[in-house]
Amino acid sequence: MTQDTNKDKHKAWRPQTMMVRGGLTRSEHGETSEALYLNSGFVYDSPEEQSARMAGEKPGYIYSRYANPTVRMFEERLAALEGAEDCRATASGMAAIHTMLVAPVKPGDRIIAPRALFSSCIWILKNVMPKMGVEVTWVDGSDLADWERALSKPCRLVLIETPSNPMLDAVDIRAVADMTHAAGGELIVDNVFASPILQRPLELGADWVVYSTTKHMDGQGRTLGGAILGKTKKIEDEIQQYYRHTGPSMSPFNAWVVLKGLETLDLRVRAMSANARTIADRLAGNPKITTIRYPGRSDHPHHNVHAAQMPDGGGSLVAFAIKGGKSAAYAMLNKLGLVDISNNLGDSKSLITHPSTTTHRTLTDQERADIGLDDSWVRLSVGLEDPADIAEDLEQALG
Ligand SMILES: Cc1ncc(COP(=O)(O)O)c(C=O)c1O
Numbered sequence: 001m002t003q004d005t006n007k008d009k010h011k012a013w014r015p016q017t018m019m020v021r022g023g024l025t026r027s028e029h030g031e032t033s034e035a036l037y038l039n040s041g042f043v044y045d046s047p048e049e050q051s052a053r054m055a056g057e058k059p060g061y062i063y064s065r066y067a068n069p070t071v072r073m074f075e076e077r078l079a080a081l082e083g084a085e086d087c088r089a090t091a092s093g094m095a096a097i098h099t100m101l102v103a104p105v106k107p108g109d110r111i112i113a114p115r116a117l118f119s120s121c122i123w124i125l126k127n128v129m130p131k132m133g134v135e136v137t138w139v140d141g142s143d144l145a146d147w148e149r150a151l152s153k154p155c156r157l158v159l160i161e162t163p164s165n166p167m168l169d170a171v172d173i174r175a176v177a178d179m180t181h182a183a184g185g186e187l188i189v190d191n192v193f194a195s196p197i198l199q200r201p202l203e204l205g206a207d208w209v210v211y212s213t214t215k216h217m218d219g220q221g222r223t224l225g226g227a228i229l230g231k232t233k234k235i236e237d238e239i240q241q242y243y244r245h246t247g248p249s250m251s252p253f254n255a256w257v258v259l260k261g262l263e264t265l266d267l268r269v270r271a272m273s274a275n276a277r278t279i280a281d282r283l284a285g286n287p288k289i290t291t292i293r294y295p296g297r298s299d300h301p302h303h304n305v306h307a308a309q310m311p312d313g314g315g316s317l318v319a320f321a322i323k324g325g326k327s328a329a330y331a332m333l334n335k336l337g338l339v340d341i342s343n344n345l346g347d348s349k350s351l352i353t354h355p356s357t358t359t360h361r362t363l364t365d366q367e368r369a370d371i372g373l374d375d376s377w378v379r380l381s382v383g384l385e386d387p388a389d390i391a392e393d394l395e396q397a398l399g
Contacts, residue, residue: 013080015081015266016266018080018081019077019081019262019263019264019265019266020263022076022077022080022081023072023073023074023075023076023077023259024073024077025069025072025073034070034073034256034260035070036070036252036256037068037069037070037252038252038253039064039068039252040063040064040065041063041064042060042061042062042063064249064252065244065247065249066244068249068252068255069252070252070255070256070259071089071249071250071252073255073259074250074258074259075087075088075089075227077259077262078196078211078227078229078262079229081265082196082200082209082229083200083202083203084202084209084229084230084231085230085231085232086229086230086231086232086235087227087228087229088227088228088235088240088243088249089225089226089227089249089250089255090225090226090227090243090248090249090250091224091225091226091248091249091251092214092224092225092226093190093192093210093211093213093214093224093225093226094121094124094226095226095248096210096212096226096227096228096248097120097121097124097159097190097226098124098128098248099239099242099243099246099248100159100188100208100210100228101124101125101128101129101157101159101188102132102242103238103239103241103242103243104156104157104186104238104239105132105134105156105157106133107132107134108133108134109133109134109155109156109157110134110135110136110137110153110154110155110185111125111129111134111135111136111155111156111159112136112137112138112139112147112150112151112155112157112180112185113137113138113139113158113159113160114138114139114140114141114142114160114164114169114171115138115139115140115367115371116141116164116165116167116371117159117160117161117164117165117190118161118164118165118190118192118359119359119360119361119362121159121161121190122362122363122367125159134156137150137155140370141160141162141164141169141170141171142169142170142171142172142301142302142305144172144175144176147176147179148179151180151182151183151185152183154183154184154185155180155183155184155185156184156185156186157185157186157187158176158180158185158186158188159188159190160173160176160187160188160189160190161189161190161192161193162189162191162193162194162199162305162309163193163194163295163306163310163315163317164193164371165192165193165355165379166319166353166359166360166373166379167319167371167372167373167377168193168293168294168295168315168317168318168319169302169371170295170302170305170306170309172305172309173187173189173201173204173205173206174204174205177204177205177207178205181205186207186208186234187201187205187207187208188206188208188209188210189201189206189208189209189210191209191210191211192211192212192215192216192346193315193345194309194310194315195215195216195217195265195269195315195346196209196265197216197265197266197269197270197312198269198273198310198313199309202229204309208228208229208230208234209228209229209230210226210227210228211226211227211229212225213225213227213250213254213258213261214226214344214346215344215345215346215347216265216268216269216316216346217258217261217262217265217346218257218258218261218346219261219264219268219346219347219348220261220348221344221347221348221349222257223253223254223257223258224254225250225254225255225258226250269315269316270312270313271384272315272316272346272348272382272383272384273312273313273314273315273316274313274387275316275382275385275387275390276294276296276314276315276317276318276382277294277296277297277313277314278387278391279318279380279382279387279390279391279394280292280294280296280297280314280318282391282395283318283320283391283394284297284299286395286398287323288322288323288324288332288398288399289320289321289322289323290321290322290323290376291320291321292318292319292321293318293320294317294318294319295314295315296310296313296314296315297314300314316345316346316381316382316383317345317379317380317381317382318379318380318382319377319378319379319380320377320378320380321374321376321377322376322378323376324376325374325376326354326356326357326375326376328376329354329375329377329378330354332378332394332397332398332399333352333354333397335397335399336352336394336397337393337396337397338350338385338389338390338393339351339352339390339393339394339397340352343358343359344381345379345381346381347381347383348383348384349383349384349385350381350383350385351381351383352379352380352381353378353379354375354378354379355373355378355379356368356373356374356375356377357375359379360373380394
């Protein structure tokens, strides 16, 4: 590695301490808060030094597309928090997922994924992978028999999202990890909805975890970012060269913002999850709502799997179907006074969206039907406001 590392120094700290101090590298000025190294390049004392660093013979930074001290602090802090050996930060969640899917594969490989995935992931699997000669097999993520059938043949990668966007479906991480390994593959978990606070896929057998740091890690609507986490050797063998030469790296400024975001991640995610639970329970009795889905409620169809994988809370997302379909859902959104209409999530401000006409509009009618999504559903990301204010706003908008 041609970058500084603090990992071993901080190994013994508990998670909350890691969130505040993990990866911290102070400059000679002894600043309290982490420094923002907003530079693209680095200078060398001599051409010999430059050549040795670029050949990987001497440690030290080379170019911020490869690595940068502020980005590195973020990567080390998140790796410590996730329990991963290492991390690469990316410019967005989709840059992380794109790199993760494309870098390791070759023509003839197979990827398996559930139909319930974020729409941009579906787009990559449908449009990019076939061009590379990679076959994609789709399954019902909650049906282990379907997984067993798909994984009875060799596969290279499996990508899952649990809880899924927007229907909050569960995939059994441990069971799918075991089947993936038996088929010779590696399991990637998009852990965006749970965050590392509520779900720890590596401990359940996953090989890789990917994030959009745009969501809970920033949590205040400022920056785009993403991350790939896994074993050091795997990152070096399968990801590193692709990452360096194709340039999906995170900007130092965004890394600095999200590094500071990690310091309060535990507090924010737990508070948002508690608020979401309160809202879900209160809305469940509302006569204008036909179905409510919240991973922490026992009436969620995949509650047992969620409860086992997310023992500390159901997360900040709630999905519900409104009587009267699209026109009733739009009418409700138009009457909101506090909750904002936005396709983002994991923010301190409560945000709501109508997935079938926004985030999931590029799916075909059949693809939406396959995941149980129709025009009556809305997806609510519960923020840090007083839950009574959020609930009252939703209730007045429902009429
Ligand atoms: C589950 C999930 N994965 C990945 C992404 C992509 O993240 P980004 O918008 O940071 O590229 C999103 C949202 O946009 C998402 O909801």
